[in-house]
Amino acid sequence: MAAGGVNPLSAVDWGAPWLEPWRLLGESLARRAVAHGGAVHTVLQSAAASNAVADRPVGFGPQSDLPAGTAYEQFIFDQRRVPTRDNLHDFFNGLVWLQFPEAKRRLNQLQAQAIAADGVQVVRGPLRDALTVFDENGAVLCAPPPLWDALRARDWHRLFVELRPLWGEARLVLFGHALMEKLVSPRKPMVAHVLSSPCALHSIANLDGWLATAIQAGTWASKPFVPLPVLGVPGWWPANAEPGFYDDAQVFRPPPLQRSGTGR
Structure with a gap:
Protein backbone atom coordinates (compact mmCIF):
# COMPACT_ATOMS: atom_id res chain seq x y z
CA MET A 1 0.00 0.00 0.00
CA VAL A 122 -14.62 18.81 -17.55
CA VAL A 123 -16.17 20.96 -14.82
CA ARG A 124 -18.91 19.47 -12.66
CA GLY A 125 -22.21 21.31 -12.58
CA PRO A 126 -23.49 22.87 -9.32
CA LEU A 127 -25.32 19.76 -8.14
CA ARG A 128 -22.52 17.29 -8.78
CA ASP A 129 -20.06 19.71 -7.24
CA ALA A 130 -22.16 19.99 -4.07
CA LEU A 131 -22.63 16.23 -3.85
CA THR A 132 -18.89 15.70 -4.22
CA VAL A 133 -18.03 18.35 -1.62
CA PHE A 134 -20.21 16.64 0.96
CA ASP A 135 -19.17 13.12 -0.03
CA GLU A 136 -15.50 14.03 0.38
CA ASN A 137 -15.56 16.54 3.25
CA GLY A 138 -19.03 16.57 4.77
CA ALA A 139 -20.23 16.21 8.35
CA VAL A 140 -23.51 16.46 10.24
CA LEU A 141 -23.89 18.51 13.39
CA CYS A 142 -26.55 18.35 16.05
CA ALA A 143 -26.14 21.45 18.21
CA PRO A 144 -28.17 23.91 20.30
CA PRO A 145 -29.51 26.88 18.28
CA PRO A 146 -27.03 29.43 19.75
CA LEU A 147 -24.12 27.36 18.42
CA TRP A 148 -25.71 27.18 14.98
CA ASP A 149 -26.36 30.92 14.96
CA ALA A 150 -22.71 31.61 15.78
CA LEU A 151 -21.47 29.08 13.23
CA ARG A 152 -23.58 30.51 10.40
CA ALA A 153 -22.32 33.99 11.31
CA ARG A 154 -18.74 32.67 11.49
CA ASP A 155 -18.50 34.32 14.88
CA TRP A 156 -15.68 32.04 15.95
CA HIS A 157 -15.00 33.64 19.33
CA ARG A 158 -18.62 33.30 20.35
CA LEU A 159 -18.89 29.79 18.87
CA PHE A 160 -15.82 28.31 20.49
CA VAL A 161 -15.05 30.54 23.48
CA GLU A 162 -18.17 32.26 24.81
CA LEU A 163 -20.43 29.29 24.08
CA ARG A 164 -17.85 26.60 24.77
CA PRO A 165 -19.91 24.86 27.50
CA LEU A 166 -22.74 24.29 25.01
CA TRP A 167 -20.52 21.97 22.97
CA GLY A 168 -21.23 19.37 25.64
CA GLU A 169 -24.75 19.20 24.16
CA ALA A 170 -23.54 18.96 20.54
CA ARG A 171 -22.60 15.99 18.38
CA LEU A 172 -20.51 16.26 15.23
CA VAL A 173 -20.31 13.16 13.02
CA LEU A 174 -17.89 13.13 10.10
CA PHE A 175 -19.17 11.77 6.79
CA GLY A 176 -16.54 12.76 4.24
CA HIS A 177 -13.98 10.04 3.61
CA ALA A 178 -11.35 12.49 2.28
CA LEU A 179 -11.63 14.49 5.50
CA MET A 180 -11.13 11.35 7.57
CA GLU A 181 -8.07 10.52 5.50
CA LYS A 182 -6.61 14.01 5.99
CA LEU A 183 -7.21 13.86 9.73
CA VAL A 184 -4.87 10.88 10.02
CA SER A 185 -2.26 13.67 9.98
CA PRO A 186 -4.22 16.52 11.62
CA ARG A 187 -3.55 20.13 10.63
CA LYS A 188 -5.27 23.20 11.97
CA PRO A 189 -6.76 24.45 8.63
CA MET A 190 -8.80 21.29 7.95
CA VAL A 191 -12.45 22.14 7.31
CA ALA A 192 -15.66 20.13 7.27
CA HIS A 193 -18.72 21.21 5.28
CA VAL A 194 -21.43 20.81 7.90
CA LEU A 195 -25.13 20.08 7.58
CA SER A 196 -27.55 20.60 10.47
CA SER A 197 -29.10 17.35 11.74
CA PRO A 198 -31.93 16.68 14.19
CA CYS A 199 -30.70 16.01 17.71
CA ALA A 200 -33.27 13.26 18.22
CA LEU A 201 -31.28 10.91 15.95
CA HIS A 202 -29.18 8.92 18.38
CA SER A 203 -27.99 6.06 16.17
CA ILE A 204 -25.96 6.04 12.98
CA ALA A 205 -28.70 3.98 11.30
CA ASN A 206 -31.32 6.64 12.06
CA LEU A 207 -28.94 9.39 10.98
CA ASP A 208 -28.32 7.51 7.73
CA GLY A 209 -32.03 7.33 6.94
CA TRP A 210 -32.56 11.00 7.71
CA LEU A 211 -29.57 12.07 5.61
CA ALA A 212 -30.67 9.97 2.64
CA THR A 213 -34.00 11.80 2.71
CA ALA A 214 -32.35 15.21 3.21
CA ILE A 215 -30.17 14.88 0.09
CA GLN A 216 -32.36 16.51 -2.55
CA ALA A 217 -31.32 17.73 -5.99
CA GLY A 218 -33.44 20.87 -5.76
CA THR A 219 -31.78 22.22 -2.62
CA TRP A 220 -28.29 20.75 -2.66
CA ALA A 221 -27.10 22.55 -5.78
CA SER A 222 -26.82 25.65 -3.59
CA LYS A 223 -24.57 23.81 -1.08
CA PRO A 224 -26.62 24.00 2.13
CA PHE A 225 -23.52 23.47 4.29
CA VAL A 226 -21.47 25.66 6.59
CA PRO A 227 -17.64 25.47 6.78
CA LEU A 228 -16.31 24.42 10.18
CA PRO A 229 -12.59 24.13 11.07
CA VAL A 230 -12.93 20.77 12.79
CA LEU A 231 -9.89 21.00 15.05
CA GLY A 232 -11.52 23.99 16.70
CA VAL A 233 -14.22 21.74 18.18
CA PRO A 234 -13.74 21.62 21.96
CA GLY A 235 -12.32 18.29 23.02
CA TRP A 236 -11.12 17.39 19.54
CA TRP A 237 -7.66 18.94 19.67
CA PRO A 238 -5.65 19.82 22.82
CA ALA A 239 -4.21 22.99 21.30
CA ASN A 240 -7.62 24.65 21.05
CA ALA A 241 -7.71 25.02 24.83
CA GLU A 242 -4.82 27.49 24.60
CA PRO A 243 -5.38 31.28 24.55
CA GLY A 244 -5.19 32.72 21.07
CA PHE A 245 -5.89 29.47 19.20
CA TYR A 246 -8.93 31.01 17.51
CA ASP A 247 -7.20 34.28 16.65
CA ASP A 248 -5.66 32.77 13.51
CA ALA A 249 -7.61 34.55 10.76
CA GLN A 250 -6.12 32.30 8.10
CA VAL A 251 -8.14 29.44 9.58
CA PHE A 252 -10.99 31.10 11.46
CA ARG A 253 -11.91 33.49 8.71
CA PRO A 254 -14.47 36.26 9.09
CA PRO A 255 -17.58 36.26 6.88
CA PRO A 256 -17.00 37.35 3.24
CA LEU A 257 -18.53 40.82 3.77
CA GLN A 258 -16.15 41.51 6.63
CA ARG A 259 -13.18 40.29 4.61
CA SER A 260 -14.00 42.55 1.66
CA GLY A 261 -14.74 45.57 3.83
CA THR A 262 -17.56 46.96 1.69
CA GLY A 263 -19.11 43.80 0.36
CA ARG A 264 -18.77 45.09 -3.20
Missing part, protein backbone atom coordinates in the same frame (compact mmCIF):
# COMPACT_ATOMS: atom_id res chain seq x y z
CA ALA A 2 2.95 2.34 0.39
CA ALA A 3 6.62 2.56 -0.55
CA GLY A 4 8.78 0.40 1.67
CA GLY A 5 5.87 -1.86 2.62
CA VAL A 6 4.49 0.41 5.36
CA ASN A 7 0.72 0.14 5.50
CA PRO A 8 -0.86 3.59 6.07
CA LEU A 9 -3.78 1.95 7.87
CA SER A 10 -1.34 1.30 10.69
CA ALA A 11 -1.06 5.06 11.23
CA VAL A 12 -4.77 5.59 12.01
CA ASP A 13 -5.37 6.65 15.60
CA TRP A 14 -8.72 5.04 16.29
CA GLY A 15 -8.83 6.78 19.66
CA ALA A 16 -9.18 10.18 17.97
CA PRO A 17 -12.50 11.77 18.98
CA TRP A 18 -13.62 12.30 15.37
CA LEU A 19 -13.36 8.56 14.72
CA GLU A 20 -15.45 7.51 17.74
CA PRO A 21 -18.54 6.62 15.62
CA TRP A 22 -16.31 4.67 13.21
CA ARG A 23 -14.01 2.86 15.61
CA LEU A 24 -15.94 -0.34 16.31
CA LEU A 25 -16.06 -1.45 12.69
CA GLY A 26 -13.16 0.55 11.27
CA GLU A 27 -10.44 -0.56 13.66
CA SER A 28 -11.21 -4.24 13.20
CA LEU A 29 -11.27 -3.93 9.41
CA ALA A 30 -8.03 -1.94 9.37
CA ARG A 31 -6.28 -4.59 11.46
CA ARG A 32 -7.47 -7.32 9.14
CA ALA A 33 -6.31 -5.38 6.08
CA VAL A 34 -2.87 -4.88 7.63
CA ALA A 35 -2.64 -8.54 8.65
CA HIS A 36 -3.62 -9.78 5.20
CA GLY A 37 -1.34 -7.62 3.11
CA GLY A 38 -3.51 -4.56 2.62
CA ALA A 39 -6.20 -5.78 0.22
CA VAL A 40 -8.80 -3.16 1.16
CA HIS A 41 -11.57 -4.36 -1.14
CA THR A 42 -11.30 -7.86 0.33
CA VAL A 43 -11.94 -6.82 3.93
CA LEU A 44 -14.68 -4.37 2.92
CA GLN A 45 -16.41 -7.05 0.88
CA SER A 46 -16.23 -9.53 3.74
CA ALA A 47 -17.88 -6.95 6.00
CA ALA A 48 -20.55 -6.17 3.41
CA ALA A 49 -21.35 -9.87 3.09
CA SER A 50 -21.47 -10.53 6.83
CA ASN A 51 -24.60 -10.75 8.93
CA ALA A 52 -23.48 -7.71 10.93
CA VAL A 53 -23.94 -5.44 7.93
CA ALA A 54 -26.43 -7.42 5.86
CA ASP A 55 -28.48 -6.05 2.96
CA ARG A 56 -25.96 -3.41 1.92
CA PRO A 57 -26.56 -1.65 -1.39
CA VAL A 58 -23.10 -2.32 -2.88
CA GLY A 59 -20.18 -4.69 -2.85
CA PHE A 60 -16.49 -3.94 -3.23
CA GLY A 61 -13.96 -5.00 -5.82
CA PRO A 62 -10.46 -4.06 -6.96
CA GLN A 63 -9.86 -0.84 -8.89
CA SER A 64 -9.21 -2.94 -11.99
CA ASP A 65 -12.96 -3.64 -12.14
CA LEU A 66 -13.51 -0.10 -13.43
CA PRO A 67 -13.27 -0.13 -17.26
CA ALA A 68 -11.22 2.58 -18.88
CA GLY A 69 -13.37 5.54 -19.91
CA THR A 70 -16.24 4.63 -17.55
CA ALA A 71 -17.31 7.19 -14.97
CA TYR A 72 -16.68 5.94 -11.44
CA GLU A 73 -20.09 7.03 -10.11
CA GLN A 74 -21.90 5.54 -13.11
CA PHE A 75 -20.11 2.21 -12.68
CA ILE A 76 -21.15 2.01 -9.02
CA PHE A 77 -24.75 2.84 -9.92
CA ASP A 78 -24.92 0.28 -12.73
CA GLN A 79 -22.92 -2.54 -11.16
CA ARG A 80 -23.62 -1.99 -7.45
CA ARG A 81 -19.91 -2.48 -6.81
CA VAL A 82 -17.32 0.05 -5.63
CA PRO A 83 -13.89 -0.12 -7.34
CA THR A 84 -11.43 0.16 -4.46
CA ARG A 85 -7.74 1.00 -4.30
CA ASP A 86 -5.49 -0.14 -1.47
CA ASN A 87 -5.17 3.22 0.25
CA LEU A 88 -6.59 5.22 3.14
CA HIS A 89 -8.91 7.25 0.93
CA ASP A 90 -10.75 4.23 -0.42
CA PHE A 91 -10.70 2.43 2.93
CA PHE A 92 -12.58 5.31 4.55
CA ASN A 93 -14.91 5.55 1.55
CA GLY A 94 -15.79 1.91 2.00
CA LEU A 95 -16.28 2.39 5.71
CA VAL A 96 -18.79 5.18 5.03
CA TRP A 97 -20.62 2.93 2.56
CA LEU A 98 -20.90 0.30 5.30
CA GLN A 99 -22.11 2.73 7.98
CA PHE A 100 -24.21 5.12 5.84
CA PRO A 101 -25.46 2.88 3.02
CA GLU A 102 -28.66 4.78 2.27
CA ALA A 103 -27.05 8.22 2.22
CA LYS A 104 -24.20 6.99 0.03
CA ARG A 105 -26.66 5.31 -2.32
CA ARG A 106 -28.63 8.57 -2.59
CA LEU A 107 -25.49 10.57 -3.39
CA ASN A 108 -24.53 8.01 -6.01
CA GLN A 109 -28.02 8.01 -7.51
CA LEU A 110 -28.00 11.77 -7.99
CA GLN A 111 -24.48 11.68 -9.43
CA ALA A 112 -25.52 9.01 -11.93
CA GLN A 113 -28.67 10.93 -12.90
CA ALA A 114 -26.63 14.07 -13.53
CA ILE A 115 -24.10 12.13 -15.62
CA ALA A 116 -26.92 10.55 -17.64
CA ALA A 117 -28.44 13.98 -18.28
CA ASP A 118 -25.31 16.02 -18.98
CA GLY A 119 -22.48 13.55 -19.52
CA VAL A 120 -19.12 13.65 -17.76
CA GLN A 121 -18.05 17.26 -18.11
Whole structure:
Protein backbone atom coordinates (compact mmCIF):
# COMPACT_ATOMS: atom_id res chain seq x y z
CA MET A 1 0.00 0.00 0.00
CA ALA A 2 2.95 2.34 0.39
CA ALA A 3 6.62 2.56 -0.55
CA GLY A 4 8.78 0.40 1.67
CA GLY A 5 5.87 -1.86 2.62
CA VAL A 6 4.49 0.41 5.36
CA ASN A 7 0.72 0.14 5.50
CA PRO A 8 -0.86 3.59 6.07
CA LEU A 9 -3.78 1.95 7.87
CA SER A 10 -1.34 1.30 10.69
CA ALA A 11 -1.06 5.06 11.23
CA VAL A 12 -4.77 5.59 12.01
CA ASP A 13 -5.37 6.65 15.60
CA TRP A 14 -8.72 5.04 16.29
CA GLY A 15 -8.83 6.78 19.66
CA ALA A 16 -9.18 10.18 17.97
CA PRO A 17 -12.50 11.77 18.98
CA TRP A 18 -13.62 12.30 15.37
CA LEU A 19 -13.36 8.56 14.72
CA GLU A 20 -15.45 7.51 17.74
CA PRO A 21 -18.54 6.62 15.62
CA TRP A 22 -16.31 4.67 13.21
CA ARG A 23 -14.01 2.86 15.61
CA LEU A 24 -15.94 -0.34 16.31
CA LEU A 25 -16.06 -1.45 12.69
CA GLY A 26 -13.16 0.55 11.27
CA GLU A 27 -10.44 -0.56 13.66
CA SER A 28 -11.21 -4.24 13.20
CA LEU A 29 -11.27 -3.93 9.41
CA ALA A 30 -8.03 -1.94 9.37
CA ARG A 31 -6.28 -4.59 11.46
CA ARG A 32 -7.47 -7.32 9.14
CA ALA A 33 -6.31 -5.38 6.08
CA VAL A 34 -2.87 -4.88 7.63
CA ALA A 35 -2.64 -8.54 8.65
CA HIS A 36 -3.62 -9.78 5.20
CA GLY A 37 -1.34 -7.62 3.11
CA GLY A 38 -3.51 -4.56 2.62
CA ALA A 39 -6.20 -5.78 0.22
CA VAL A 40 -8.80 -3.16 1.16
CA HIS A 41 -11.57 -4.36 -1.14
CA THR A 42 -11.30 -7.86 0.33
CA VAL A 43 -11.94 -6.82 3.93
CA LEU A 44 -14.68 -4.37 2.92
CA GLN A 45 -16.41 -7.05 0.88
CA SER A 46 -16.23 -9.53 3.74
CA ALA A 47 -17.88 -6.95 6.00
CA ALA A 48 -20.55 -6.17 3.41
CA ALA A 49 -21.35 -9.87 3.09
CA SER A 50 -21.47 -10.53 6.83
CA ASN A 51 -24.60 -10.75 8.93
CA ALA A 52 -23.48 -7.71 10.93
CA VAL A 53 -23.94 -5.44 7.93
CA ALA A 54 -26.43 -7.42 5.86
CA ASP A 55 -28.48 -6.05 2.96
CA ARG A 56 -25.96 -3.41 1.92
CA PRO A 57 -26.56 -1.65 -1.39
CA VAL A 58 -23.10 -2.32 -2.88
CA GLY A 59 -20.18 -4.69 -2.85
CA PHE A 60 -16.49 -3.94 -3.23
CA GLY A 61 -13.96 -5.00 -5.82
CA PRO A 62 -10.46 -4.06 -6.96
CA GLN A 63 -9.86 -0.84 -8.89
CA SER A 64 -9.21 -2.94 -11.99
CA ASP A 65 -12.96 -3.64 -12.14
CA LEU A 66 -13.51 -0.10 -13.43
CA PRO A 67 -13.27 -0.13 -17.26
CA ALA A 68 -11.22 2.58 -18.88
CA GLY A 69 -13.37 5.54 -19.91
CA THR A 70 -16.24 4.63 -17.55
CA ALA A 71 -17.31 7.19 -14.97
CA TYR A 72 -16.68 5.94 -11.44
CA GLU A 73 -20.09 7.03 -10.11
CA GLN A 74 -21.90 5.54 -13.11
CA PHE A 75 -20.11 2.21 -12.68
CA ILE A 76 -21.15 2.01 -9.02
CA PHE A 77 -24.75 2.84 -9.92
CA ASP A 78 -24.92 0.28 -12.73
CA GLN A 79 -22.92 -2.54 -11.16
CA ARG A 80 -23.62 -1.99 -7.45
CA ARG A 81 -19.91 -2.48 -6.81
CA VAL A 82 -17.32 0.05 -5.63
CA PRO A 83 -13.89 -0.12 -7.34
CA THR A 84 -11.43 0.16 -4.46
CA ARG A 85 -7.74 1.00 -4.30
CA ASP A 86 -5.49 -0.14 -1.47
CA ASN A 87 -5.17 3.22 0.25
CA LEU A 88 -6.59 5.22 3.14
CA HIS A 89 -8.91 7.25 0.93
CA ASP A 90 -10.75 4.23 -0.42
CA PHE A 91 -10.70 2.43 2.93
CA PHE A 92 -12.58 5.31 4.55
CA ASN A 93 -14.91 5.55 1.55
CA GLY A 94 -15.79 1.91 2.00
CA LEU A 95 -16.28 2.39 5.71
CA VAL A 96 -18.79 5.18 5.03
CA TRP A 97 -20.62 2.93 2.56
CA LEU A 98 -20.90 0.30 5.30
CA GLN A 99 -22.11 2.73 7.98
CA PHE A 100 -24.21 5.12 5.84
CA PRO A 101 -25.46 2.88 3.02
CA GLU A 102 -28.66 4.78 2.27
CA ALA A 103 -27.05 8.22 2.22
CA LYS A 104 -24.20 6.99 0.03
CA ARG A 105 -26.66 5.31 -2.32
CA ARG A 106 -28.63 8.57 -2.59
CA LEU A 107 -25.49 10.57 -3.39
CA ASN A 108 -24.53 8.01 -6.01
CA GLN A 109 -28.02 8.01 -7.51
CA LEU A 110 -28.00 11.77 -7.99
CA GLN A 111 -24.48 11.68 -9.43
CA ALA A 112 -25.52 9.01 -11.93
CA GLN A 113 -28.67 10.93 -12.90
CA ALA A 114 -26.63 14.07 -13.53
CA ILE A 115 -24.10 12.13 -15.62
CA ALA A 116 -26.92 10.55 -17.64
CA ALA A 117 -28.44 13.98 -18.28
CA ASP A 118 -25.31 16.02 -18.98
CA GLY A 119 -22.48 13.55 -19.52
CA VAL A 120 -19.12 13.65 -17.76
CA GLN A 121 -18.05 17.26 -18.11
CA VAL A 122 -14.62 18.81 -17.55
CA VAL A 123 -16.17 20.96 -14.82
CA ARG A 124 -18.91 19.47 -12.66
CA GLY A 125 -22.21 21.31 -12.58
CA PRO A 126 -23.49 22.87 -9.32
CA LEU A 127 -25.32 19.76 -8.14
CA ARG A 128 -22.52 17.29 -8.78
CA ASP A 129 -20.06 19.71 -7.24
CA ALA A 130 -22.16 19.99 -4.07
CA LEU A 131 -22.63 16.23 -3.85
CA THR A 132 -18.89 15.70 -4.22
CA VAL A 133 -18.03 18.35 -1.62
CA PHE A 134 -20.21 16.64 0.96
CA ASP A 135 -19.17 13.12 -0.03
CA GLU A 136 -15.50 14.03 0.38
CA ASN A 137 -15.56 16.54 3.25
CA GLY A 138 -19.03 16.57 4.77
CA ALA A 139 -20.23 16.21 8.35
CA VAL A 140 -23.51 16.46 10.24
CA LEU A 141 -23.89 18.51 13.39
CA CYS A 142 -26.55 18.35 16.05
CA ALA A 143 -26.14 21.45 18.21
CA PRO A 144 -28.17 23.91 20.30
CA PRO A 145 -29.51 26.88 18.28
CA PRO A 146 -27.03 29.43 19.75
CA LEU A 147 -24.12 27.36 18.42
CA TRP A 148 -25.71 27.18 14.98
CA ASP A 149 -26.36 30.92 14.96
CA ALA A 150 -22.71 31.61 15.78
CA LEU A 151 -21.47 29.08 13.23
CA ARG A 152 -23.58 30.51 10.40
CA ALA A 153 -22.32 33.99 11.31
CA ARG A 154 -18.74 32.67 11.49
CA ASP A 155 -18.50 34.32 14.88
CA TRP A 156 -15.68 32.04 15.95
CA HIS A 157 -15.00 33.64 19.33
CA ARG A 158 -18.62 33.30 20.35
CA LEU A 159 -18.89 29.79 18.87
CA PHE A 160 -15.82 28.31 20.49
CA VAL A 161 -15.05 30.54 23.48
CA GLU A 162 -18.17 32.26 24.81
CA LEU A 163 -20.43 29.29 24.08
CA ARG A 164 -17.85 26.60 24.77
CA PRO A 165 -19.91 24.86 27.50
CA LEU A 166 -22.74 24.29 25.01
CA TRP A 167 -20.52 21.97 22.97
CA GLY A 168 -21.23 19.37 25.64
CA GLU A 169 -24.75 19.20 24.16
CA ALA A 170 -23.54 18.96 20.54
CA ARG A 171 -22.60 15.99 18.38
CA LEU A 172 -20.51 16.26 15.23
CA VAL A 173 -20.31 13.16 13.02
CA LEU A 174 -17.89 13.13 10.10
CA PHE A 175 -19.17 11.77 6.79
CA GLY A 176 -16.54 12.76 4.24
CA HIS A 177 -13.98 10.04 3.61
CA ALA A 178 -11.35 12.49 2.28
CA LEU A 179 -11.63 14.49 5.50
CA MET A 180 -11.13 11.35 7.57
CA GLU A 181 -8.07 10.52 5.50
CA LYS A 182 -6.61 14.01 5.99
CA LEU A 183 -7.21 13.86 9.73
CA VAL A 184 -4.87 10.88 10.02
CA SER A 185 -2.26 13.67 9.98
CA PRO A 186 -4.22 16.52 11.62
CA ARG A 187 -3.55 20.13 10.63
CA LYS A 188 -5.27 23.20 11.97
CA PRO A 189 -6.76 24.45 8.63
CA MET A 190 -8.80 21.29 7.95
CA VAL A 191 -12.45 22.14 7.31
CA ALA A 192 -15.66 20.13 7.27
CA HIS A 193 -18.72 21.21 5.28
CA VAL A 194 -21.43 20.81 7.90
CA LEU A 195 -25.13 20.08 7.58
CA SER A 196 -27.55 20.60 10.47
CA SER A 197 -29.10 17.35 11.74
CA PRO A 198 -31.93 16.68 14.19
CA CYS A 199 -30.70 16.01 17.71
CA ALA A 200 -33.27 13.26 18.22
CA LEU A 201 -31.28 10.91 15.95
CA HIS A 202 -29.18 8.92 18.38
CA SER A 203 -27.99 6.06 16.17
CA ILE A 204 -25.96 6.04 12.98
CA ALA A 205 -28.70 3.98 11.30
CA ASN A 206 -31.32 6.64 12.06
CA LEU A 207 -28.94 9.39 10.98
CA ASP A 208 -28.32 7.51 7.73
CA GLY A 209 -32.03 7.33 6.94
CA TRP A 210 -32.56 11.00 7.71
CA LEU A 211 -29.57 12.07 5.61
CA ALA A 212 -30.67 9.97 2.64
CA THR A 213 -34.00 11.80 2.71
CA ALA A 214 -32.35 15.21 3.21
CA ILE A 215 -30.17 14.88 0.09
CA GLN A 216 -32.36 16.51 -2.55
CA ALA A 217 -31.32 17.73 -5.99
CA GLY A 218 -33.44 20.87 -5.76
CA THR A 219 -31.78 22.22 -2.62
CA TRP A 220 -28.29 20.75 -2.66
CA ALA A 221 -27.10 22.55 -5.78
CA SER A 222 -26.82 25.65 -3.59
CA LYS A 223 -24.57 23.81 -1.08
CA PRO A 224 -26.62 24.00 2.13
CA PHE A 225 -23.52 23.47 4.29
CA VAL A 226 -21.47 25.66 6.59
CA PRO A 227 -17.64 25.47 6.78
CA LEU A 228 -16.31 24.42 10.18
CA PRO A 229 -12.59 24.13 11.07
CA VAL A 230 -12.93 20.77 12.79
CA LEU A 231 -9.89 21.00 15.05
CA GLY A 232 -11.52 23.99 16.70
CA VAL A 233 -14.22 21.74 18.18
CA PRO A 234 -13.74 21.62 21.96
CA GLY A 235 -12.32 18.29 23.02
CA TRP A 236 -11.12 17.39 19.54
CA TRP A 237 -7.66 18.94 19.67
CA PRO A 238 -5.65 19.82 22.82
CA ALA A 239 -4.21 22.99 21.30
CA ASN A 240 -7.62 24.65 21.05
CA ALA A 241 -7.71 25.02 24.83
CA GLU A 242 -4.82 27.49 24.60
CA PRO A 243 -5.38 31.28 24.55
CA GLY A 244 -5.19 32.72 21.07
CA PHE A 245 -5.89 29.47 19.20
CA TYR A 246 -8.93 31.01 17.51
CA ASP A 247 -7.20 34.28 16.65
CA ASP A 248 -5.66 32.77 13.51
CA ALA A 249 -7.61 34.55 10.76
CA GLN A 250 -6.12 32.30 8.10
CA VAL A 251 -8.14 29.44 9.58
CA PHE A 252 -10.99 31.10 11.46
CA ARG A 253 -11.91 33.49 8.71
CA PRO A 254 -14.47 36.26 9.09
CA PRO A 255 -17.58 36.26 6.88
CA PRO A 256 -17.00 37.35 3.24
CA LEU A 257 -18.53 40.82 3.77
CA GLN A 258 -16.15 41.51 6.63
CA ARG A 259 -13.18 40.29 4.61
CA SER A 260 -14.00 42.55 1.66
CA GLY A 261 -14.74 45.57 3.83
CA THR A 262 -17.56 46.96 1.69
CA GLY A 263 -19.11 43.80 0.36
CA ARG A 264 -18.77 45.09 -3.20
